[in-house]
Structures are given as C-alpha cells and as structure tokens.
Amino acid sequence: MVYCAGNRSGAGIRRRNGTSKHAALYGRYADRKHGRKGHRRDADRQHRLIDRIQEGGFRVSESYSHSxxxxxxxxxxxxxxxxxxxxxxxxxxxxxxxxxxxxxxxxxxxxxxxxxxxxxxHTDSWDLLAEFKYTIALPAPSLYMQFDANLYTRKHIVAALKALGFDYIYEVARGAEIVTHQSNAYLRAYRGEFPLISSACPAVVRLIQLRYPNLIPNLIPIKSPMEIAAQNARREFCALNNVSPDEVGVFFLSPCAAKMTSTKAPLEVERSNVDGVIPIKMVYFKLLKQLAKMREDNVDEILLQAGKYGVRWASTGGEALAIDTKKVLYVDGIQNVVKILEDLEDDRIKDIDFIETSACIGGCIGGPLTVENL
Incomplete structure (x- = not known):
C-alpha cells in the first residue's frame, strides 16, 4: 500500500526551494523519449552518478551474491x-x-x-555460533512482533535470547534510532533535489541500482540500522570485556533474504560488520522453549536499549513518522514500490521530501523469513 503525509499529484520532483526537476530517464525510458542518442547520454550520466555515489560512501557492488x-x-x-x-x-x-x-x-x-x-x-546455520568465543545477537525489531504481546513483551524476548547463550544483545531498533537521527541531520543540510529515498531496505536499493539508476542520488547515503548496530555492538562489547574483535561473532536475526545478501555483498560498506544471518523462523522456536520456562525474576529491564521510535521501524511508516518533515510518503510491497519509482521517473510526484520504501507488505514484519511466512 501507499501512504502519504504530504501531497501526491501533478508533475515534477520538487526541490526544497520549490523548483521542479525533470528526471532523466534511462534504458527503455531513454529510448522511448530521447532515441538512441538519449540512451547513450543517459548511460554516460549513469556512470557519473555511480562515481558520485561511491565518492559519497554508497557502494554499487560489482559482484553480487544471492540468498x-x-x-x-x-x-x-x-x-x-x-x-x-x-x-x-x-x-x-x-x-x-x-x-x-x-x-x-x-x-x-x-x-x-x-x-x-x-x-x-540461503542463510547461516545455528552451528556457526560455535566458531566464535563470544557471540552477539542483533534482534530485528520485527522479531518482537512474532510473539503474542499479551504473553511475552520485548524484555522477555531479549532475556530469552540471553538465555540461549548469546553473550551480548544489541537491539537493531537502537541502530534504527541512530539512522533516524542521522537522516534528519542529512535532510536539514541537504541542498539537492527531492525527494530523498530511504536506503534501509536492501531489496529496494538493489531495485533502484538495476532499474532506476538515475534515482541513485536520491538514496540517503547512510548505513543501514543492521550495519550500525553490528559496528556499535562489537565495539561496546570489546570495550566492556577487554576482548579482541576477532573473538566476537555478530549475528543478525533476520526477517528477510535481502539482508543475508547485503552481508555477503554489502551495499554501503566494503565489508559487513555482521558475521552471520539467522532467520527469525529458525530462532523463533528456540525462543519459545526458553520463554516457556522463564520466570519473571529472570527478566532484566536493563537489557532493553531502544525506545518506541526504533521498534516502530518493524512496520510500514515507522521510519517515515520519525523524519522531521510532514512531506513524507511510505510504501510497502515490491510491486507498489515499483509503481512509486515509475511515478518518480515520470515526474508525477511533487512536494514530497522523503520516501520510505519496503519490499514486504506491512514492512519488515511481512518478511519471507518471519514465522507468518513459514
């Protein structure tokens, strides 16, 4: 579905100062509108755009491994x-x-x-944890939504992860809050063409790279919550326990296949900070066993690190609603995302500052590796 907190009609992708741009079209769009010469011009422009994005820290992976x-x-x-x-x-x-x-x-x-x-x-095996002296779990916000909130709250689930043997828990929701802060700072300082597009969903980022390359400059060049959480988790744990980073394995508990792919062929960093990706549907039943035998006095509030804004990233609109502008649009489901990107290329969206995109219906809670999708 598509949700809009601003105006969505007419023509033109708006700049902050109110002027509109005509989006350059690539591939079949360039052929249709400009002929073969236009196609070549746009191909040259595409290479310049990729160079520009790489200079700004957002990578276009040449070799792409698939999950x-x-x-x-x-x-x-x-x-x-x-x-x-x-x-x-x-x-x-x-x-x-x-x-x-x-x-x-x-x-x-x-x-x-x-x-x-x-x-x-294809994801990593639970047995991979045994290869590291210490292990850190990075629970995605969507993990909490797999359980009946009347029975198990966030603190119960995080405590159950600790009981499974992880040495440290770092909520990805905390990384999401950091990304929100950085995105708002980027939005305030940005003087380019709008709208900006979230780079949190790796499937959508890859979609833009392959099919809508002229929209690459609109992607916010900020690391994903997963990567930020992994980087911070390793650094915190090593500092607290005086251990070497090489002894620590960082594992993301994932709702989707694209996240696995992004750790093997990272989009925003040279090498991912994540050592392994465990699907939520694999860890779910292990957690259920721990939760069934857990006493309330074993649950520690200190394990919780994130607030509601980070946890809310699990569902559609969670990211956009924390952005410091009312001119936002959020869309879920890959087919709906394609329609919005088509509208951007055809100049049919205006007065929007930020677009949140998710390949899965409902956001990450609708990922193919969640329990609902077994």
Whole structure:
C-alpha cells in the first residue's frame, strides 16, 4: 500500500526551494523519449552518478551474491514465480525455473509465491555460533512482533535470547534510532533535489541500482540500522570485556533474504560488520522453549536499549513518522514500490521530501523469513 503525509499529484520532483526537476530517464525510458542518442547520454550520466555515489560512501557492488536460490528437485516449472517477479528475473528452461543472478534483487516474492516451496533463502546455520568465543545477537525489531504481546513483551524476548547463550544483545531498533537521527541531520543540510529515498531496505536499493539508476542520488547515503548496530555492538562489547574483535561473532536475526545478501555483498560498506544471518523462523522456536520456562525474576529491564521510535521501524511508516518533515510518503510491497519509482521517473510526484520504501507488505514484519511466512 501507499501512504502519504504530504501531497501526491501533478508533475515534477520538487526541490526544497520549490523548483521542479525533470528526471532523466534511462534504458527503455531513454529510448522511448530521447532515441538512441538519449540512451547513450543517459548511460554516460549513469556512470557519473555511480562515481558520485561511491565518492559519497554508497557502494554499487560489482559482484553480487544471492540468498534466494532454487531447489530444482521441488520445482515443477509452473511459472507462478515468473508472474510475481518484479524484475523479470526468472525463466523456465527444460521444465525448471532458472533465476537470473544479474536481475534478482532477493525481494523474496518467489519464496512467497511458489506453491511447491522450490524457492528457498540461503542463510547461516545455528552451528556457526560455535566458531566464535563470544557471540552477539542483533534482534530485528520485527522479531518482537512474532510473539503474542499479551504473553511475552520485548524484555522477555531479549532475556530469552540471553538465555540461549548469546553473550551480548544489541537491539537493531537502537541502530534504527541512530539512522533516524542521522537522516534528519542529512535532510536539514541537504541542498539537492527531492525527494530523498530511504536506503534501509536492501531489496529496494538493489531495485533502484538495476532499474532506476538515475534515482541513485536520491538514496540517503547512510548505513543501514543492521550495519550500525553490528559496528556499535562489537565495539561496546570489546570495550566492556577487554576482548579482541576477532573473538566476537555478530549475528543478525533476520526477517528477510535481502539482508543475508547485503552481508555477503554489502551495499554501503566494503565489508559487513555482521558475521552471520539467522532467520527469525529458525530462532523463533528456540525462543519459545526458553520463554516457556522463564520466570519473571529472570527478566532484566536493563537489557532493553531502544525506545518506541526504533521498534516502530518493524512496520510500514515507522521510519517515515520519525523524519522531521510532514512531506513524507511510505510504501510497502515490491510491486507498489515499483509503481512509486515509475511515478518518480515520470515526474508525477511533487512536494514530497522523503520516501520510505519496503519490499514486504506491512514492512519488515511481512518478511519471507518471519514465522507468518513459514
């Protein structure tokens, strides 16, 4: 769905001073509007844009590793996944689906769609924790939403993670609050063309890189909450316990496949600060066992580090509502995101300062690796 706290109509992507820009169009759009010469001009401009973004700290990965994979033994060649893929990244050859790596953005639509469970997300094994002397858990805000709030609150879930054997817990919601603060500072200082687009969803960032490269400068060049949380968690734990960073494994508890991919082929850093990605659906049942035997006196409020604004990032609008402008638009579901980006390229959005995008319906709580999507 698309939600708007500002005005959305007419033509033009607005600058802060009120003037509008005509978005340069790339690929098939450039061919259609400007002919082949326009295509070449825009291709040259695309290379300059990528250089500019790389100089500003936002990377365009040349080699791209994917989390979404095909289990050929289960595939029936039914084409359901082809119909849902927003990138036309799937073909059927010899009766089996084939994922085109250069087009896939790991949004997970095919995982949800496949009736035969032939699309799977490759993530890390729980056994990987044993390779580190110390382990840190980074629970995504969406983890808390998997449990009945009348039975288990956030403090119970964080305490249960500690009981599972993690040496330290650092809430990604805390990283989200840091990103909000940095985004607001960036928004105040920004003098370029609006709207700015959140870079928190790696599937959407990859979508823009591949299909809407002229919108790359609109992406806010700030690390994701996951990366900031991982960096800060390792530094805090090592300082508190006087241990070497090499002895510490940092594990993100993830609702989506794209996050796994972003740790193997990072978008905003040279090397991810995350050592492993564990799907929420894997840790959920382990937590349930701990929660069932937990006494209230074992629950420590001190383990909680984030406020409501960070936790609210789990659902649609959570990021946008903390931005210091009323001219925001937030959209969830990859097909809806595509429509909004098309509108941006065709100059049909104006008077918007910030756009929050999520590939999953409902935000991260609708991720393909959450319990609801087992």
């Amino acid at each position: 979404v994979l095909l289990d050929e033994k289960l595939c029936k060649g039914c084409t359901n996944c082809i119909k849902k893929c927003p990138m036309e990244a799937i073909r059927v050859q010899n009766g089996k689906a084939k994922i085109l790596n250069d087009r896939c953005i790991d949004c997970g639509e095919c995982i949800r769609t496949c009736p035969y469970k032939a699309k799977v997300a």
